[in-house]
Amino acid sequence: MPEHIVERLKAGDEAAYRELVDSQQQRVLNTALGLVQNHELAEDIAQEVFIEVFRSIEKFGGQSTLSTWIYRITVNKCLDAIRYQRRGKRFAIITSLFRQDTGELKYESPHFDHPGVALEKKENARILFAAVEELPENQRIAFVLSQVEDLPQKEIAEIMNISVKAVESLIQRAKVNLRKKLENIYINRRK
Amino acid sequence: MKQVQDKEQWINEVMGSTDGIQRPAGNPFLYEKIKYKMERGSETVPVAGKKMAWGWAMALVALLAVNGVAIVNKIAHEKKAQAAAAINSLVPEMSTQTIYSY
Numbered sequence: 001m002p003e004h005i006v007e008r009l010k011a012g013d014e015a016a017y018r019e020l021v022d023s024q025q026q027r028v029l030n031t032a033l034g035l036v037q038n039h040e041l042a043e044d045i046a047q048e049v050f051i052e053v054f055r056s057i058e059k060f061g062g063q064s065t066l067s068t069w070i071y072r073i074t075v076n077k078c079l080d081a082i083r084y085q086r087r088g089k090r091f092a093i094i095t096s097l098f099r100q101d102t103g104e105l106k107y108e109s110p111h112f113d114h115p116g117v118a119l120e121k122k123e124n125a126r127i128l129f130a131a132v133e134e135l136p137e138n139q140r141i142a143f144v145l146s147q148v149e150d151l152p153q154k155e156i157a158e159i160m161n162i163s164v165k166a167v168e169s170l171i172q173r174a175k176v177n178l179r180k181k182l183e184n185i186y187i188n189r190r191k
Numbered sequence: 192m193k194q195v196q197d198k199e200q201w202i203n204e205v206m207g208s209t210d211g212i213q214r215p216a217g218n219p220f221l222y223e224k225i226k227y228k229m230e231r232g233s234e235t236v237p238v239a240g241k242k243m244a245w246g247w248a249m250a251l252v253a254l255l256a257v258n259g260v261a262i263v264n265k266i267a268h269e270k271k272a273q274a275a276a277a278i279n280s281l282v283p284e285m286s287t288q289t290i291y292s293y
Contacts, residue, residue, distance in 0.1 A: 017222065017226075018222045021221055021225060022217070022222070025217045025218065026214040026215065026216075027214065029214070029217065029218075030214040030215060033215060043218065043221075046221065047221070047225050050225045051225060051228060051229055054225075089213060102286045114210045114212065114215075115215045115216075116213035116215055117208065117209065117210065117212055117213075120211075121208040121210075124205040124208035125208040125209060127205050127208075128205050128209060130205065147212075148209055148212055150212075178206065179202055179206070182201075182202045182205050182206070183198065184204065186198050
């Protein structure tokens with residue numbers, strides 16, 4: 001992170017805005033991709049995150065690092081988008097009864113391919129991301145921040161505003177749940 | 192036994208598929224896009240929010256319409272009942288009386 005960037009952002013320095021976007025956009029995009037599993041939506045979220053950062057930088061008191069604060073905003077924006085998508089899916093079922101063209105969701109993507117996964121692991125990663133999508137929200141966040149964004153548990157705890165122990169437990173439960181889901185997929189494939 | 196081993200191996204491979212994952216490449220025009228959005232100024236309310244607001248507004252209009260129809264129906268029904276009561280009250284006066292005591 002460039003030095004004194006917070007002061008420069010607060011002073012409205014446009015070069016600082018650009019530096020922040022350039023230095024943080026991959027983290028924001030990767031986190032959003034892991035959570036919402038859609039490229040188009042993840043980029044929209046990244047834009048919204050930086051707009052929020054620029055608009056509320058005055059409120060940033062430095063209790064956490066700027067990077068942690070940005071992660072927190074990213075996670076919240078992703079959760080909003082995930083909840084909106086879920087509502088949309090439910091609503092689409094109802095509206096499709098009346099109009100045939102309303103069943104389609106703008107950001108629906110059943111087969112998500114993360115661009116950062118090695119080619120030989122793509123198929124397995126696709127299965128894993130589909131299983132991650134079914135995890136409870138908190139487990140999903142902790143798992144993605146840990147496995148996809150490779151953040152230490154201490155930083156995940158700060159982002160999620162919980163204890164390190166709680167993060168450890170969330171990741172553990174996420175892994176147990178994922179293994180159960182994968183076991184079912186394996187059995188169904190064998191049938 | 193081999194089946195269990197195969198299953199465990201497959202699960203481990205899937206679970207490890209994100210090991211060494213790379214962050215996606217950044218968009219060199221992201222800042223310009225953000226700047227454009229901020230200058231337009233109308234993007235603070237996400238599309239989801241606008242749609243929700245419209246949804247709630249439509250639901251409120253529908254609720255008011257249903258209430259309005261119910262009230263109008265009730266008033267019409269009461270007016271009808273009043274008119275019927277008024278006619279009924281006149282029936283004894285208007286009816287021809289038969290005197291049986293000749």
